[in-house]
Amino acid sequence: MNELHNVHPMYQFSLKAFQGVFQKAMERAAPAESLAGRVLSLTDSITFSVFQYTARGLFERDKLTFTAQLTFQILLMNKEIDPAELDFLLRYPAQPGVTSPVEFLSDLAWGGIKALSSMEEFRNLDRDIEGSAKRWKKFVESECPEKERFPQDWKNKSALQRLCILRALRPDRVPCAVRWDFVEEKLGSKYVVGRSLDFAMTFEESGPGTPMFFILSPGVDPLKDVEKHGKKLGYTFNHRNLHNVSLGQGQEVVAEQALDVAAKEGHWVILQNIHLVAKWLSSLEKRLEQLSQGSHQDFRVFLSAEPAPCSESHIIPQGILQNSIKITSEAPTGIHANLHKALDNFSQDTLEMCSQEKEFRSILFALCYFHAVVAERRKFGPQGWNRPYPFSTGDLTISVNVLYNYLQASSKVPYDDLRYLVGEIMYGGHITDDWDRRLCRTYLEEFIKPEMLEGELCLAPGFPLPGNMDYNGYHQYIDDALPPESPYLYGLHPNAEIGFLTQRSERLLRTVLELQPRDSRTGQGAGGTQEEMVQTLLEEMLEKLPDEFNMAELLARLEERTPYAVVALQECERMNALTAEMRRSLGELELGLKGELTMTSDMETMQNSLFFGTVPESWVRRSYPSTASLGSWFADLLARSSELEAWTRDFSLPSTLRLGGFFNPQALLTAIMQSTARKNRWPLDRMALQCDVTKKSREDFASAPREGAYVHGLFMEGARWDVQAGTITEARLKELTPAMPVVFIRAIPDDKQDTRGLYPCPLYRTRQRGPTYVWTFNLKTKENPSKWVLAGVALLLQV
Known part of the structure; x- marks a missing residue:
């Protein structure tokens, strides 16, 4: 899941609205008020309602992003933290091209330490790390360094200063440090501890003019809560006072009729997957607005939609979002919860329904573990799956039905057929990447094979396939025998978790940076105003930008167009296209900042990219794929240009x-x-x-x-x-x-x-x-x- 404001653009309005209200509240607050008093009033009035309706049930990271932004903003306004230190934490302007003198730190980490050491409060940090390498190595390699005492006098630094050091040394632990050292300490534990959703309590706050909007998560059906609660209150399909319409394929008319009847009679209406009918959504917005007045007091509307993959593809009307209670139900996290949830789809009767009981039970449990692994593996990002897939419990239950039919029809277990049907059709039907298909196939080859009936199969290190048990026995076996959550349970190396946490940290800090109000980004302590910082950066880039390759001269110098020479020429042409666009856009922005050109939206977008340290979009279109920040990307560009220049001197390989x-x-x-x-x-x-x-x-x-x-x-x-x-x-x-x-x-x-x-x-x-x-x-x-x-x-x- 990416940044909150990107993956869930339907929260955009609520976030911006909260930011504006929060800003006004701070302006109104008397300077003499204590921080605790401000936090208390904010918690009671604004923040609680925002989390109650907008962020309820979100993944912890996104809740943390939001509360981190709140905390940093309070501390900035109270002048309790240095803007330059916060700027380092969020932007991480590491010095490029440095080599780490200690083996336990990467060059990128050392670049951050060198950048920190240039600030007064961190003077000699680089020397201390070199001089006491043994103590710092022990600190860096500890499991939870954010809970350890920092070496030497650095333990006496402020929480933010320690966080800046941790940002360079162990970026994967930053979210935990932000959570405990800032959010819980300043706002309270309820903003870092997850709460399960009480649907009945939330339902009490809905009404004829307040629909409930479910943001769908893979593998979760939140509308079961609606049906369950409706049954208690007498709203069921059998009573014909609960209407369920799946949008798409011309169902708009059916939905409108259901809304009209329900508004008049006081029924409930479920409209599923409204994101599939983009053209009708404006009509739905108007219809809901009309029905919010004068309808039966028991009339309720429940909407569901998938979150847009990016803000540009966001189609849900703002009016619907403003008036709705927004809820998302998380999928279970971790193998333990996923395996229990997979097994919950079956019962003791399921285990007893097949004549080949031993084979059926063994393969069913293996399929449950397979489902838990492939569903949860997505958290490791691209190292888990090249692309995320919406594996659901339906894939598992259908696979078990296929297993039952095969075992009932044959005395032999058709392992190859089962692996093919499950891996290539049931689950493979979602998979669009060949390497992901290979991964899915390999899991099944490891989990479903003849050795499983001989007691020689381990689903994971330290977790053998259980023998013949009853339904409750399998649940108990999971609790007793499943090792603690770790990448080993997925076949991954522990480093995969470090990589996943590091990326999570980068996203959190990037999102907080982008959510910072303009005035807190432009203080002198953080390096001057945004315009001054961008002006300095673009002048430096224009000065270092290499000259374009003279293609006519290169062609004249070329003696033979070998395949290698053709590659070199093509690379020069691409480099020319990129550097020409960079020179044009940087020059244009420079004139705009000086007031000699009118600032256009493209120029403002580029200015923001340079300020945030990201590669501008017009450069990306002419560039090579890269995940590097702007500073590292530009240093790499200069290196590429030098390598090309050396190659094209005589075109020898x-x-x-x-x-x-x-x-x-x-x-x-x-x-x-x-x-x-x-x-x-x-x-x-x-x-x-x-x-x-x-x-x-x-x-x-x-x-x-x-x-x-x-x-x-x-x-x-x-x-x-x-x-x-x-x-x-x-x-x-x-x-x-x-x-x-x-x-x-x-x-x-x-x-x-x-x-x-x-x-x-x-x-x-x-x-x-x-x-x-x-x-x-x-x-x-x-x-x-x-x-x-x-x-x-x-x-x-x-x-």
Whole structure:
């Protein structure tokens, strides 16, 4: 789930409204009022209602984002925190191009420490870390460093100052530190502790003019609460006073008729999936407004819709959102809750209905675990699934029905057929990515196989498949035998959780930064006004921006248009297109800031991007996929330009190439095959790439190979490369994306390729995976390749 205001744009109005009311409340408050008094009044009047109706049931991270924004804003207005320190925490302007002198910190972390050390309150922090590396290493590698005492005198720093240090050293622990050190301390525990939704209490606050709006979550049916509560109050389908309309396929007329009847007679109306009828929503808004007056007092409307994937695709009318009580029911979190919930779909009668009882019960439990794993794995982001999928309990129950039918019809268990139907049709019907399909298939191959009936199958480390039990016995077995929640239960390495928490931290801080009111972003302590900061940045970028490549001169200098030379020319053309747009847009914005041009919406959007440290959209369209912040992205751009300039001096292939430095890395890999095909007169369509990982670094190569190319700049996620053994092996803890040695890539005839003992490893351009797929490299492994499939092992060109 992304930022609150992006994934749930239906909350946009409520957030903005809250921000405005909060701002006015602070302006009205007397300067002499205590912080506690302000917090209390805000809690009682504004904040509670906002959370009660708008954020009820949201994922903890989004509630935390909102309360963090509230807390920081109160502290800023009370002048209890330094705007420059808050700016560092939210923006993290790490120094680019630095090398960490200590092995337990990455270059990015050290860049943050160097940036912090330039501030008065953090002077000599970098020296202290170097001088007391042992103590700092112990602190950094502790499980919950936010609860540990900081080394030396840094333990005496303020909560925000300690948070800034933690932001550099352990970004994955920032949300927990924000939660306990700020939100709970300043606002109270009720803003960090989740509360279960009492539907009956919420229903009391609805009315004929106040619909209840359910935001749908994958795998959850919140409308069951409506039916359950309606049954208590005498509203059922049998009594014909509960109307349920699923929108789509011309159901708008049916919905309007149901609303009219219900308003007159005092019935309830459920309108499901209103996001599917975008053109009708304005009519629905008007109809609900008309029926809010003069209708029967028992008339109620319940709406449901999926959240828009981004703010641009938000279609729910603001009038509906303003007047509704907005609720979302979360899916259960963690394997334990998911496995219990999966098993809850069945009963003791289910377990007893099949003649092959032992086989049926074993496979049913394995399917429940499979469902729990694939549903919850999405929390690990792209390393879990390249794309998120709406797996539901319907997929599980239908799979169990198929299992029952097969076992009743045959005395043998058709493992292959079951795996195919479940993995390719029931669950596979949702899956659109080939690598995700491989993952789903691998899970089933591990969970559903003949060994399961012999008591030799473990669903996860330390969790063997249970024997023949009754229904309550299975629930008890889950409570007693399932290990504590960890990535191991999914086949992932513990680093996957660190990566997931780090991304969660980045999203939280980015959202809080974007929610900051303008005046708190523009104080002198944070580096001057927004215009001054942007002006300084664009002047620096214009000064460093490389000149465009002279294509006519390059073509004149080129002796032979080899496949490699063509790639170099294409890269120069793309670089020219990008730098030309950067020079144009930066120059235009500079004139606008000076008052010599009228500021347009495009210029304002670009100004905001530069201020927030993100790559402007007009540059992204001409650029390469990247998840880097603006500073890192620009430093990388300068490096790419220098590499291209060195290559095009004489167009001879460099000794090693940074594959991640290409706009189109596929072009280089194709050029390797084209060059070899021409030399050996082999058919291009019957060739494949051979990937040999060397034991050397880029400095050890003085010249390019006779055939193929040496490439560097690859990173592995989910595992690491054992240089001595020459195979994939387990990752080291907290080493998320270790660098690969130089890789020798050459082309060979397709029929000469030996795939035994190899893991087909996908190569992606960024950690977003999915659409950034480049190629498949076959890497040697002593383990079963399925281990690396479940671990989500991939090569990356950019981290």
